[in-house]
Amino acid sequence: MTDDISDIAAYYDRNPQGEHNRLEEHQLEYDLTWRFLEAYLPPSGEILEIGAGTGRYTLGLVQRGYNVTAVDFSKANLEACQEYLKEAGFTDSVQFILDDARFLTAIPQKEFDAVLLMGPLYHLVEENDRQMALKQAYDRLRPSGVIFSAFISRFGIFGVIMKIMPESIKDHKQVRSVVERGRDRKDWPSGGFRAYFATVEEIPPLHEKTGFTTIKLVGVEPAISADDESYNKLEGERRELWLDLLYEISDQPSIVGASQHLLYIGRK
Amino acid sequence: MMDDISDITAYYDRNPQVEHKRLEEHQLEYDLTWRFLEAYLPPSGEILEIGAGTGRYTLELVQRGYTVTVVEISRANLDACREYLAEAGLEHRVKYILGDGRYLRDVPEKEYDAVLLMGPLYHLVEEGDRRMAVREAYVHLRPGGVIFSALISRFGIWGNILKNFPKAIEFKDQIRYVLDNGSDHPDWQQGGFRAYGATVDEIAPLHEDFGFETIKLVGVEPTISTNDDDERYNKLEGERRLLWLDLLYEISMEPSIVGASRHLLYIGRKNQILQQKPNNFEET
Numbered sequence: 001m002t003d004d005i006s007d008i009a010a011y012y013d014r015n016p017q018g019e020h021n022r023l024e025e026h027q028l029e030y031d032l033t034w035r036f037l038e039a040y041l042p043p044s045g046e047i048l049e050i051g052a053g054t055g056r057y058t059l060g061l062v063q064r065g066y067n068v069t070a071v072d073f074s075k076a077n078l079e080a081c082q083e084y085l086k087e088a089g090f091t092d093s094v095q096f097i098l099d100d101a102r103f104l105t106a107i108p109q110k111e112f113d114a115v116l117l118m119g120p121l122y123h124l125v126e127e128n129d130r131q132m133a134l135k136q137a138y139d140r141l142r143p144s145g146v147i148f149s150a151f152i153s154r155f156g157i158f159g160v161i162m163k164i165m166p167e168s169i170k171d172h173k174q175v176r177s178v179v180e181r182g183r184d185r186k187d188w189p190s191g192g193f194r195a196y197f198a199t200v201e202e203i204p205p206l207h208e209k210t211g212f213t214t215i216k217l218v219g220v221e222p223a224i225s226a227d228d229e230s231y232n233k234l235e236g237e238r239r240e241l242w243l244d245l246l247y248e249i250s251d252q253p254s255i256v257g258a259s260q261h262l263l264y265i266g267r268k
Numbered sequence: 269m270m271d272d273i274s275d276i277t278a279y280y281d282r283n284p285q286v287e288h289k290r291l292e293e294h295q296l297e298y299d300l301t302w303r304f305l306e307a308y309l310p311p312s313g314e315i316l317e318i319g320a321g322t323g324r325y326t327l328e329l330v331q332r333g334y335t336v337t338v339v340e341i342s343r344a345n346l347d348a349c350r351e352y353l354a355e356a357g358l359e360h361r362v363k364y365i366l367g368d369g370r371y372l373r374d375v376p377e378k379e380y381d382a383v384l385l386m387g388p389l390y391h392l393v394e395e396g397d398r399r400m401a402v403r404e405a406y407v408h409l410r411p412g413g414v415i416f417s418a419l420i421s422r423f424g425i426w427g428n429i430l431k432n433f434p435k436a437i438e439f440k441d442q443i444r445y446v447l448d449n450g451s452d453h454p455d456w457q458q459g460g461f462r463a464y465g466a467t468v469d470e471i472a473p474l475h476e477d478f479g480f481e482t483i484k485l486v487g488v489e490p491t492i493s494t495n496d497d498d499e500r501y502n503k504l505e506g507e508r509r510l511l512w513l514d515l516l517y518e519i520s521m522e523p524s525i526v527g528a529s530r531h532l533l534y535i536g537r538k539n540q541i542l543q544q545k546p547n548n549f550e551e552t
Contacts (some may be wrong), residue, residue, distance in 0.1 A: 153524075155490075155491070155519050155522050155524065155525045156491070156525070158490075158491040158515065158516070158519065159491035159492055159493070159497060162491070162492070162497075162500055162501065162512060163497070163500055166500070166504060166508065166512070167508065169508060169511040169512050169515065170507070170508065170511060172511075175511075175515060179515070179518065179519070199524070200524035201524070222423075222426075222528075223423070223424075223426040223427040223430065223493060223528065224427050224430065224493060225427055225491060225492055225493035225494070225497055225528075226493075226497060227427060227430075227431055227493060227494050227496065227497070230430050230431040230434070230494070231430065233434075234430075234434060237438075238434060238435070238437060238438060241437040241438065241440070241443075242430060242434070242437050245426065245437060245443065245447070246426070248447070249423050249426065249447075252423050252527060253523070253524065253527075254421075254423060254467070254468035254469070254523065254524070254525075254526050254527025254528070255423045255424065255524075255525065255527045255528040256524050256525075257522060257524025257525045257528075258490075258491065258524070258525040258527075258528030
């Protein structure tokens with residue numbers, strides 16, 4: 001049975017600007033993700049972006065010459081995405097489609113060169129739903145096409161939680177549920193950011209079961225725990241040099257899971 | 269050839285109070301290390317503490333009833349350690365030895381129940397020297413005795429450097445050398461905190477080569493990376509602090525985050541020498 005995720009669409013519908021601003025605060029996540037997109041995307045082609053949000057990556061892709069089909073589950077996100085691209089004068093290079101990553105009913109039957117699945121796997125708390133989303137991604141890729149999927153790391157989030165809500169440790173049931181199952185306890189009040197927190201160990205097998213060959217699994221916020229501000233303040237060459245170093249250590253197996261966000265790169 | 273480490277001795281000799289205060293700032297490191305000591309030390313016995321520093325762990329060990337022999341390469345640290353124990357009226361419970369972790373000449377030839385090697389492996393940048401220190405620990409343990417070794421994590425230090433010394437990244441040769449070798453570039457100015465940053469992968473083999481059986485390798489500062497993070501933990505009080513410590517203890521051994529901690533703790537056991545049992549059916 002598929003999960004009712006209308007609360008997640010509603011979450012984004014209420015405040016698309018929140019998601020748009022998020023990546024301004026998390027610049028390392030954004031910069032490092034781009035390093036990996038640049039390294040593993042084909043030089044040109046058609047990209048299916050499932051969970052495009054408000055278009056932070058969409059615009060960068062279009063500016064680099066890719067044709068993009070942007071799918072989002074939240075109408076408000078999709079409209080914000082459309083608006084964001086329009087402001088930059090790129091409306092025509094993108095197709096905007098309101099759809100659920102598990103079904104992709106409205107997506108044209110064609111083979112894309114790459115799929116970005118950076119968002120849906122944050123939220124699909126049922127393993128079966130995550131598999132459905134990956135199967136859809138797989139089916140839409142050409143042979144040897146590349147997938148980029150993003151996850152939240154179960155053991156990478158606690159530095160931030162200690163920073164912004166240290167009192168939450170007292171909710172024993174919730175803490176146990178997140179540590180053991182990667183999701184909220186059963187009687188958690190709905191309407192908030194309902195998410196799934198993955199272990200590093202489960203990510204490659206989840207993709208390989210669908211038929212993907214793993215290229216890399218990296219942490220896109222290595223070494224910083226809850227300290228985005230120090231990175232955001234860096235400028236010029238100093239910023240580039242730090243990014244070089246963090247890129248280099250982002251796939252070290254002993255630290256991957258300490259990043260808040262994980263990026264899986266695989267090939268069909 | 270053994271490395272000349274007189275600069276490291278001098279570093280601590282210049283200001284033993286810095287080291288003493290360090291663990292007041294790094295309370296998570298200290299609290300979690302104690303969790304593991306409590307979990308894996310025998311309930312009583314003789315402990316050899318190599319690199320005791322100013323006695324932060326020594327005092328608590330003595331208060332918990334252990335007999336402790338302290339070894340330290342810095343005379344100022346050793347004096348500060350004795351002083352710290354004296355303030356608590358417990359200096360007579362400890363034997364103080366000025367010595368080098370690589371050759372424990374003045375340590376009595378006896379078999380300790382546990383060895384704490386929390387310090388020397390931070391500083392011995394030559395692999396041969398680290399091996400000597402681990403071997404010395406091994407030969408001073410009784411069969412079944414436990415070792416606790418602390419190391420700095422090569423990939424766990426960068427968050428703090430990014431926050432507090434962002435300019436460091438511009439010393440490209442030095443950065444390259446630290447990433448590849450774990451120690452300072454040969455041309456790097458001496459006299460500072462000369463240290464060795466270990467990779468997670470090398471630590472268990474370093475110990476297993478001498479006959480240790482690995483119990484655990486953990487990060488003692490999981491999920492935190494800067495002094496600001498330390499302060500947030502330090503501010504936690506009462507039950508809330510204990511609950512956070514429970515959680516961090518639990519995830520400190522997760523293989524995918526161990527190396528992100530600035531400090532690592534290895535726990536191993538010296539193999540029991542199994543007594544050859546008489547062959548039963550020969551007797552019958």
